[in-house]
Amino acid sequence: EVHLLESGGGLAQPGGSVRLSCVASGFTFGDYTMTWVRQAPGKGLEWLSVISGSATGGVTYYAGSVKGRFTISRDNSRDTLYLQINSLRAEDTAVYFCAKFPSPRIVRHLFYFDSWGQGTPVIVSS
Amino acid sequence: QTVVTQEPSLSVSPGGTITLTCGLSSGSVSASDYPSWYHQTPGQAPRTLIYNTNIRSSGVPDRFSGSILGNKAALTITGAQTDDESDYYCMIYMGDGTSVFGGGTKLTVL
Numbered sequence: 391e392v393h394l395l396e397s398g399g400g401l402a403q404p405g406g407s408v409r410l411s412c413v414a415s416g417f418t419f420g421d422y423t424m425t426w427v428r429q430a431p432g433k434g435l436e437w438l439s440v441i442s443g444s445a446t447g448g449v450t451y452y453a454g455s456v457k458g459r460f461t462i463s464r465d466n467s468r469d470t471l472y473l474q475i476n477s478l479r480a481e482d483t484a485v486y487f488c489a490k491f492p493s494p495r496i497v498r499h500l501f502y503f504d505s506w507g508q509g510t511p512v513i514v515s516s
Numbered sequence: 517q518t519v520v521t522q523e524p525s526l527s528v529s530p531g532g533t534i535t536l537t538c539g540l541s542s543g544s545v546s547a548s549d550y551p552s553w554y555h556q557t558p559g560q561a562p563r564t565l566i567y568n569t570n571i572r573s574s575g576v577p578d579r580f581s582g583s584i585l586g587n588k589a590a591l592t593i594t595g596a597q598t599d600d601e602s603d604y605y606c607m608i609y610m611g612d613g614t615s616v617f618g619g620g621t622k623l624t625v626l
Contacts, residue, residue, distance in 0.1 A: 427562075427617075434620040435554070435562060435605050440613065451613030454517065487561060501609040502552035502567035504574075509561055 392416040394488050394507030401513050406478050412471040412488030412507055420444040420466030423491035425503060426473045428484040436484075438462075439473065443494030451496065478514045485509040518542045520608050522618035528596045528625055536621045537588040538606030544587035550609050551589035553582060555602040562605065566591060593623075601625040 398410040412424070426438040439462040442449040450462050461474040471488050489503035519541035528534035538551055545551055553566040564573040566582035569589065579594045589608070593600055606618045 434603075435556075435607075435617040437607065437615045437617055440615075449613075453614055453616075489562075496613055498548075498609050498611065499550050499568060501550060501615055502607070503554075503564055504567075506561045506563065 392505040396488055396507045396510035399510030399512045402478050407476045410473040410486050414469045419469040421494050423496055424471045425489050427487045430484040442496045445494050480514050483514045485511045520616045520618035522621045525622045532596050533594045536591045536604055538618050539588040545589045547584055552607045553591045554605045557602050596625050598625050
């Protein structure tokens with residue numbers, strides 16, 4: 391059974407940084423594309439970033455709203471996905487979910503998520 | 517910036533049929549946009565319902581179906597149950613490695 395467990399959230403200072411982690415189990419992590427999605431309090435889902443599987447070189451893409459401040463990465467030896475968020479803003483306050491794609495590649499017809507983690511909350515406040 | 521549009525809220529009676537739609541501010545949604553649908557109850561993680569327009573994810577009951585209706589993607593619930601009361605989100609692939617969620621539809625079953 392696929393299991394995704396996020397961590398690293400909590401209270402963070404405006405202008406600071408945070409690194410979120412997502413530990414995967416139940417599948418060969420390195421073989422699959424992974425993504426981050428967030429949800430601000432009382433708001434909808436926002437897709438953030440994607441990284442392809444190791445066989446395709448870990449290609450990354452970002453939503454325009456976070457490009458330049460967010461960095462997605464993965465350590466396949468640790469079965470772990472990361473999201474580095476710099477220059478934190480109040481509007482980054484949200485629950486951050488990691489999710490798994492059904493494919494190693496970022497391709498149009500397979501751009502959806504087949505498993506989700508439970509999320510980790512980030513609160514940006516002084 | 518392309519906006520994905522959904523009805524903010526809808527309601528259906530138990531046993532009834534309801535269709536939620538998903539459009540694009542910049543034009544039409546087609547099957548080649550590979551729309552997907554997710555639902556989420558408060559405090560829970562999202563769950564995948566439909567992908568590639570009309571393919572149900574594993575374990576999703578067949579009362580959920582996806583389609584293209586006119587220029588929008590659509591999610592139809594036939595024989596709604598009280599457990600279907602949830603927030604529903606569509607997602608559209610933008611063709612450049614990125615994707616956008618709609619604002620979500622809050623479905624009430626009463």
